[in-house]
Amino acid sequence: MRVPDGARVLVARSPDRAGELVTALRGVGAEPLLLPLIDFEQASDQHSLDVAFDALGAGAYTWLVISSVTTVQALEAKAAERGTSLSSWLPGSLLVATIGPATRRVLESRGISVDLAPRGQQSGTGLLDIWPENQGSVLLPQADIADPRLRKGLEARGASVQAVTAYNTVDYPADPRRALPACPVAVAESSAAGEDAPVLTAAEAKAEIGAGRLHAVVAASPSAARRIQAELAPLGTCRFVAIGRSTAAEAQSLGLAVAAVAQEPTASGLVAAVVRSLDHQPPSPHPSVAEPSAKDTI
Numbered sequence: 001m002r003v004p005d006g007a008r009v010l011v012a013r014s015p016d017r018a019g020e021l022v023t024a025l026r027g028v029g030a031e032p033l034l035l036p037l038i039d040f041e042q043a044s045d046q047h048s049l050d051v052a053f054d055a056l057g058a059g060a061y062t063w064l065v066i067s068s069v070t071t072v073q074a075l076e077a078k079a080a081e082r083g084t085s086l087s088s089w090l091p092g093s094l095l096v097a098t099i100g101p102a103t104r105r106v107l108e109s110r111g112i113s114v115d116l117a118p119r120g121q122q123s124g125t126g127l128l129d130i131w132p133e134n135q136g137s138v139l140l141p142q143a144d145i146a147d148p149r150l151r152k153g154l155e156a157r158g159a160s161v162q163a164v165t166a167y168n169t170v171d172y173p174a175d176p177r178r179a180l181p182a183c184p185v186a187v188a189e190s191s192a193a194g195e196d197a198p199v200l201t202a203a204e205a206k207a208e209i210g211a212g213r214l215h216a217v218v219a220a221s222p223s224a225a226r227r228i229q230a231e232l233a234p235l236g237t238c239r240f241v242a243i244g245r246s247t248a249a250e251a252q253s254l255g256l257a258v259a260a261v262a263q264e265p266t267a268s269g270l271v272a273a274v275v276r277s278l279d280h281q282p283p284s285p286h287p288s289v290a291e292p293s294a295k296d297t298i
Contacts, residue, residue, distance in 0.1 A: 001271075003030045003278050010205055010217040010238075012037050012224045014172060015197065016182070021218070022197045024267040028275060033214070034199045037227040039174035040070050042077070043144065043165045052139055052164040053078045059091040061162070062136030067099045067124065067150070071141050072106050073180045074166035080181070087111040095135075099127050100265050122265050123244050124150035134158035141166035145223060147246060169223050202231040209238045216241055216259070216274050222250035229254040239277040243270060 003009075007030045011018050014036035025032040043049050053075070056064065066072060072086070079086040087110050090096075097116040098104050104114050118126030124147065131154065138154055140163045151163045167180060174180075200208070208214045209232055216239040217232070219225045225247050228240070239259035242248035248258045259277035262269035 001275050002028050003275055004215075005029070007031065007215045007274075007278055008033060008208075008213060009274055010035050010200070010208075010214050011197075012217065012219050012228060014039065015199065018197065020267040021270055024271045025274065028271055030271075030274065032197050033205075033208075034197050035202065035205045035217075036172040036199065037202075037231070038221070038223050039170055039172040040073075040143075040180050041168045041170050041174045041178040042180060043074070043167055045165055048164055049074075049078065049141070049166060052141070052162055053089075055162075056094075056139050057082075057089045057091070059093060060137065061094065061139040063095045063097055063138040063159070064090065065097045065127070065138055065140045065150075065154070066103055066107065067142065067146075069103050069106050070143070070180065071166050072103065072110075073182075075141060076110075077181050085110070097127060097131075099123060102266070121245075123246060124153070125245070128153040128157070131157050131159075136160065138162065139164070144168045147222070171227075206232050209236060212237055214238045216277055218270055218274065219243065219247050219251065220265075220270075222247050225251040225256065226254065229256055239274075241270065241273045241277050 009025055009030045009032050011021055011032055012035050013021070015034055018034055022032045055061065076086045079089045082089065090112065095115040096107065096112060098107060098114050099118065100122050104117055107114055116127070116130065118130055120126055121129070128150065135158070137160045140151055140154070140161055142163060142165065144165045144167070151161050154161045205214065217228060217235065218241045219228055220243040225242065229251070233256065235256065240251055240256050242251060242258055242261045243265045244262060248261045251258050260273035262273040
């Protein structure tokens with residue numbers, strides 16, 4: 001599995017979150033470039049999160065549903081405020097559900113067992129497909145812009161759901177005073193390769209797309225799709241690749257043509273989608289382009 005010679009792929013992620021994908025793209029012959037668009041900060045309503053987190057530690061919930069590594073970061077910060085670890089804070093009777101292999105890896109690296117996770121479609125829909133009926137109370141910590149369909153789907157299956165904002169999604173970079181603490185395992189796995197990939201500004205990326213020198217752009221969330229449409233459209237011959245169905249649906253609703261959707265939300269799944277998107281459209285040779293200036297790199 002290889003991309004055509006000269007393929008340059010824009011990854012809409014920050015260096016600390018892009019390393020695994022950068023390495024995988026280089027492995028199939030692509031030249032990855034980064035465009036940080038979104039970042040994450042502490043939730044604006046800390047009181048509601050504190051109340052829910054204290055109730056979680058007191059055994060008030062049957063299930064904890066964690067849908068992202070960023071949610072783990074937010075919950076770990078709450079545990080640290082209380083002088084403990086997340087694994088120590090969670091009651092032994094608690095059941096944990098998650099979505100996606102990256103989140104599961106991080107949880108298990110903390111000694112937190114995952115009781116339920118979709119094996120096929122790794123998304124909120126996939127979790128709902130296997131959710132047991134009438135399973136008590138659920139704590140659902142999410143982003144401020146989370147799609148409500150997971151909460152509504154759990155409620156439709158008889159769960160009593162407490163949804164709470166765990167973190168806010170903001171334009172990159174986050175305010176250092178409100179930024180979430182790093183998630184050590186996730187950073188260790190992903191940052192090294194990402195740190196040496198060229199970082200573009202939105203203006204530089206748009207100019208590269210206009211000149212036909214970027215051949216695919218990868219979006220790993222619906223919010224990234226929205227920013228790509230706002231900052232980079234029209235994409236011309238640059239192929240839009242989505243990490244999953246919700247990201248693809250958001251892109252299509254914005255008028256972006258989706259060239260490929262990853263079959264699983266992993267680095268290998270995204271790379272396979274990039275290869276499919278470029279399979280019948282070999283990149284044309286491009287002139288050398290100056291590296292981003294020092295002020296635009298991290």
